[in-house]
Amino acid sequence: MNTYRLAPSAWGVAVEVPLVGVDQAVLRTELAPRRGTQYLSISLHDDNGAWLVRLGDARIGSVTASQRARFPEVERVHRSGLVPETLAGVRFNAGIGMFGAVVFLPPSPLAVPRNGTPRGGHALPPGDMVVVDTATGDFTPSQLANLGPSQLVVGLEVVTGRVVATYGGRPLGGFSPEDSATLAALLVDAPAAPHARAFILNGMAGLDVGGPATPGEQIPALSAPAPETWPETRPETWPETWKVTDFPDGTWAVTAPLTAPPPRGRRMVREPGAADFTPTRSWSVSAGNYLTEVEKVRLRRLHDARKAGGRHRLLL
Numbered sequence: 001m002n003t004y005r006l007a008p009s010a011w012g013v014a015v016e017v018p019l020v021g022v023d024q025a026v027l028r029t030e031l032a033p034r035r036g037t038q039y040l041s042i043s044l045h046d047d048n049g050a051w052l053v054r055l056g057d058a059r060i061g062s063v064t065a066s067q068r069a070r071f072p073e074v075e076r077v078h079r080s081g082l083v084p085e086t087l088a089g090v091r092f093n094a095g096i097g098m099f100g101a102v103v104f105l106p107p108s109p110l111a112v113p114r115n116g117t118p119r120g121g122h123a124l125p126p127g128d129m130v131v132v133d134t135a136t137g138d139f140t141p142s143q144l145a146n147l148g149p150s151q152l153v154v155g156l157e158v159v160t161g162r163v164v165a166t167y168g169g170r171p172l173g174g175f176s177p178e179d180s181a182t183l184a185a186l187l188v189d190a191p192a193a194p195h196a197r198a199f200i201l202n203g204m205a206g207l208d209v210g211g212p213a214t215p216g217e218q219i220p221a222l223s224a225p226a227p228e229t230w231p232e233t234r235p236e237t238w239p240e241t242w243k244v245t246d247f248p249d250g251t252w253a254v255t256a257p258l259t260a261p262p263p264r265g266r267r268m269v270r271e272p273g274a275a276d277f278t279p280t281r282s283w284s285v286s287a288g289n290y291l292t293e294v295e296k297v298r299l300r301r302l303h304d305a306r307k308a309g310g311r312h313r314l315l316l
Contacts (some may be wrong), residue, residue, distance in 0.1 A: 116221030127210015
């Protein structure tokens with residue numbers, strides 16, 4: 001079985017896709033009934049228009065056909081003869097003594113890259129968002145706008161000691177000194193031709209990087225072509241409420257659809273409705289405050305500066 005690894009979120013936002021027919025016996029074998037969300041690597045198999053969700057060889061549930069239809073980009077993976085892989089979140093409901101589960105996918109049309117790693121290239125695994133300084137790249141604002149919204153596979157090169165992201169042989173942009181140093185450390189022992197996932201949204205670009213590249217970690221180019229243009233209306237998975245707001249201090253915020261506060265862990269999207277991820281003073285999810293990726297990076301750095309022992313990722 002040839003699999004295709006999907007990033008479970010984009011710009012820190014993941015769509016929460018519910019599972020039906022959750023197999024309690026399998027989950028009780030694999031997981032302890034504890035509080036909080038537990039994450040599993042799962043695969044999505046075609047099942048007469050629905051998705052059969054497997055943990056290894058074991059079935060843990062299904063995604064209905066109507067939910068699957070919200071992600072037409074993922075069909076490219078199936079049409080290319082591959083099986084999509086992503087993360088599932090499992091929570092134990094002590095009140096009823098049962099597990100519930102969801103699958104995490106990026107909002108459409110960010111779910112699947114339009115391209116892949118070239119022959120001999122390798123990809124860094126997804127994880128944290130790193131903002132690309134597109135002002136230092138060769139793409140004009142209108143060219144960046146035409147690239148998005150999309151997920152792209154971009155190259156990473158070290159030029160005069162600084163890491164640069166490239167797309168189509170052209171510089172997409174550089175990074176802040178600290179982010180460049182972090183990326184450079186990941187590339188020291190990386191296989192030849194390192195690449196990473198990038199999300200393009202409203203003229204902004206951000207890498208999705210979770211650790212050093214390992215041999216064999218690739219994002220294959222799909223044989224099923226990407227659409228030349230995206231549908232003008234995507235009321236369920238790409239609503240018009242997605243907006244980017246710039247602030248005088250140079251920070252920005254992404255407004256994403258949300259109707260209920262998410263649990264601790266990944267930020268979830270539930271349509272319809274919207275929540276404004278504008279800058280806040282607190283990162284407490286329980287307090288109802290939501291952070292931009294820039295704020296999370298700043299908080300991480302503040303946290304690291306106050307605590308010796310290196311950089312640690314805060315999962316918000």
